[in-house]
Every structure is written in C-alpha cells, then in structure tokens.
Amino acid sequence: MSQTFCHSTMNLQGINIHYELYEKHPGKPTMVLLHGFLSSTFSFRKLIPLLQEEFRIIAVDLPPFGRTEKSIRFVHSYRNMAKVVIELLDALQVKDALLVGHSMGGQVSLYAVKERPEMFKKVVLLCSSGYMKRMKHYMICGSYVPYFYLCIKHWMRSQGVFKNLCNVVYDHSMIDQEMMDGYMQPFFDDRIFMALTRMIRDREGDLSQEDLKSIEVPSLLIWGQEDKIVPVEVGRRMSRDLPNASLFELAQTGHLVPEERPLHVMDRIMNFSHA
Template identity: 70%
Template sequence: MEKSHNFCSTMNILGVNVHYEVYEKKTPKPTLVLIHGFLSSSFCYRKIIPLLENDFNIIAIDLPPFGKTEKSTKFIHSYKNMAKVVIELIEGLQIKRAYLVGHSMGGQVSLIAAKERPDLFERVVLLCSSGYMKRLSPSLKIGSYVPYFYLVIKHWLVKQGIVKNLHNVVHDLSLIDQEMMDGYEEPFYDDRIFMALNKMIRDHEGDLSPEDIKLIEQPSLLIWGNEDKVVPIQIGERLNKDLPNSSFFSFKNTGHLVPEERPEQVSEKILDFCLAN
C-alpha cells in the first residue's frame, strides 16, 4: 500500500493563523476538504480519514476560532468569512479543483464556498448540515457587548458538560469513550475561545436563503441521521429539494455526529459520490 505523507501546518489568512492537517500520497489524487461543525474541530473526522486517504488527498481545516486555529477577537466570525478562509487556504496550497465535505455548521460554510467558487469546488457532501437558521436574536447580540459576557458563555458550556453535549449529538451512547470526550473537550481549556465565541455572536449573519441555495449547481450529496436532535432530518429533506442537483441518504438509529457513528458507511457514500463519472 502506498505510504501517506501526513503533516499539520498553519497558514495566516485574514489575520488569523489557521491550523490544517494534510493527508496525501505522492501520486496525483482528487482533493477532499473536510470542514467541521460548531464547537468541534477536524478531530470529528478522525474515523473517516483512514478510510478515505488511499483514494484522496485530504485537507482537514480547523475553522476560526475552533480546534488548534488561533482564537482571535479581531476576526469577523461570519460564515462568509469562514468560507473565505477555506477558499484562500485551498488556493494557497495551489489546488485547482477539490471536493468539499461539511458537517453541521461546516455544511453551511461549504455551501457558501461552493456558491462563491464553483470553479474551485466541483462537488459538495453535506453531513447533517445546518440550514435555514436566522440571525441570532438582537437581545443576545446586545448581551455580547456587556463586559465579561464571555464568562457567561463559558459558564453555560461548562455547566452543560461534555457528556451532556455528546448525549445530544450521538444516538448510540455506547460509542462515547474517553478518547471522544477528551477530543471534543480539549479546545475549551483555552479561555480565549470563549472571547472569540462572544465575538461570533455579533458576527453571525444567518444561513443561506432558499434563493441562494437554488443557485448552487454542483452535484451534492446529503447524508443524515434519522435521530438527529440538532439538525432534524426535515432540514436535510428541505435542502435536498432546494439544491438543484442533489441526492439524499439517511441512516436509521443515528444522531448528529454521523462521521463518528457511521464512519464506514459515510466513507463508502463519499467514495461512490466523489469518484463517480
């Protein structure tokens, strides 16, 4: 089997040091770009990367302010800016064409990137993608300007706890082990993330409108968990209707974290979709 050349690096984009991981072979292969969701990181793809790295060169990105990417209060944490980070990183790596895979919030970022650059991203895979969310309430945005409001965010997240949060996103609770808990909890040991999340409340502009979604013509594959409590399956079905060139598949007894719960099946679907003629 061909040996992988794997490494981590950072690239300064829009004033932020963006962390990314590369899994590549020496021979030319299609490029797969993995985008994680809210309060997550490229860690969420750890189970599917080994299943896909023989067929793709893979780039997994930590969006600001998550994972190992710099936590900045100067960065504008809008989805449009996050999509710009993805676009500029891929261009900076001199990649001409790629496939996007986005989970949850990362699906919305992927849709924006695909809409902005159809020449760069030729296929899109949405894993329980967020969709049709409105702007945050004005009262919450006003609250974000209150001094030390980031401590309120921290208190709320700490009070929820990693186990409770994982129970909300995983249907098969037997999958929750120490590795999973540590991986999702680690980024929140840094207080700067709560300051950046406070800024993110101000910058959130809402999801793409149905009119914008209908303009995205690239082939898209939507994969959902029937038991998703975070982004209900009805959102996926609506996206499937609005995206002009999409197909939809759902797994029974599966929650929001489909890359964690169904890595083999998700990888197989991605392979079949992205490598189809």
C-alpha cells in the same frame, strides 16, 4: 507508498489557520473536510483513515475552533470562514476539490461553493445546518457586555462534555474517555469563549432558499434520522432546494455521522465521487 501527514499553519485574514494534510497518494483528487460548531478536525478521525487511499485530504480547523487562532479581531461570519477556506485552497493550488462539511461546516461549505463554484467539483453535506437566522437581537446586544464570555463559559461547562455528546450521537455507549477528551481539549483556552462572543454578533445566518437554488454544484446530503441538532426534515428541504442534490438517510443515527457511521459515510462518498 508510505503515509505522509503533517500539521500546518497559514496566516489568512490576519489569523493563524491550522490545517492537516494527509497525502498518502499525492496524485489523488483533493478532499477538503470542514467540521461543525464546537468541534474540530478531531471529528473526522474515523473517516480520514478510510478515505486517504483515494484522496489527498485537507482537514481545516475553522476559526475559532481546534488549533486555529482564537481571535477577537476576526469577524466570525460564515462568509469570512468560507473566504478563509478559499484563500487556503488558492494558496495550496487546489482545484476541482470534493468539499465535505459537517453541521456548521456544511453551511460554510455552501457559502464557499456559492462564492467559487469553479473551485469545487462536488460537495458533501453531513447533517448540515440550514435555514437558521441571525441570533436574537438581545443576544447580539448582550455580546457587547464586558465579560459576557464568562457567561458562555459557565453555560458550556455546566452542560458538560458527556451531556453534549449524548445530544449528538444516537448510541451513547460509543462515548469513551478518548472521545470526551478530544472534543473537550480546545475549550481549555479561555480565548475561545471570547471569540464565540464575537461569533454571536458576526454570524449572519444561513443561505436563503433563493441562494440554495442558485448552487449548481452536485451535492450529496447524508443525514441521521435521529439527529436532534439539525433534524432530518432540514436535509429533506435542502435536498429539494439544491438543484443537483441527492439525500441519503441513516437509521438509528444522530448528528455526529462521521463518528457514528464512518463506513456508511465513506461508501456514499466513494459512490458519489465516482459517479
């Protein structure tokens, strides 16, 4: 059967949410991909071709990233992001999905699974954020200052895309122009910095240990041992707090595991989904 792929947009909670649908074999189980902070569906570009033979894949640009609308009206909390995902899957009549979240997308996945456990058969967490608190009070106050978004823009531009990528991958030689362009593209629109200002005040923090212990959905955690963003110790702790969790660690691997180790991630997901 020939590959079917489309970009689509759906208005949910008052903003236009971009998602990609890979439906090479429509009868296959559904996999939902959620990217991390400052990222987009682009981060799964190496993983999707490896999985589309076995899954119907929905990759979502979480607000305000990728091609999704960069709105200053939307409340950029993890709870609301999870609601967007749930509403999208309800609209697409998705049931028993395998939910895969990287970094921030992992935390959004946990919020979604906690809210609607019956919707998700299993969850895969790739270097998921965990145990983070709300932003410091002075940052929340600062977000109300006019033109604060320009400070965020200046800070991010001063870091540079190459430096940021060096922080998230172990092997710096894999960083090429295509990779830099792909991760930089969404930030040419100034509205993303305005939306990130909202996110500073809206993000409520990660789920508590008690919340994690209440999640019964089977979970697979995949972590890079050289992760500088969310250290592997976070994954080890999370694997203890989630009741039905298993953890797999990847040596000489950083935070961006879908880019760095797509074959290893694919193998683990396949074994997990068939177990």
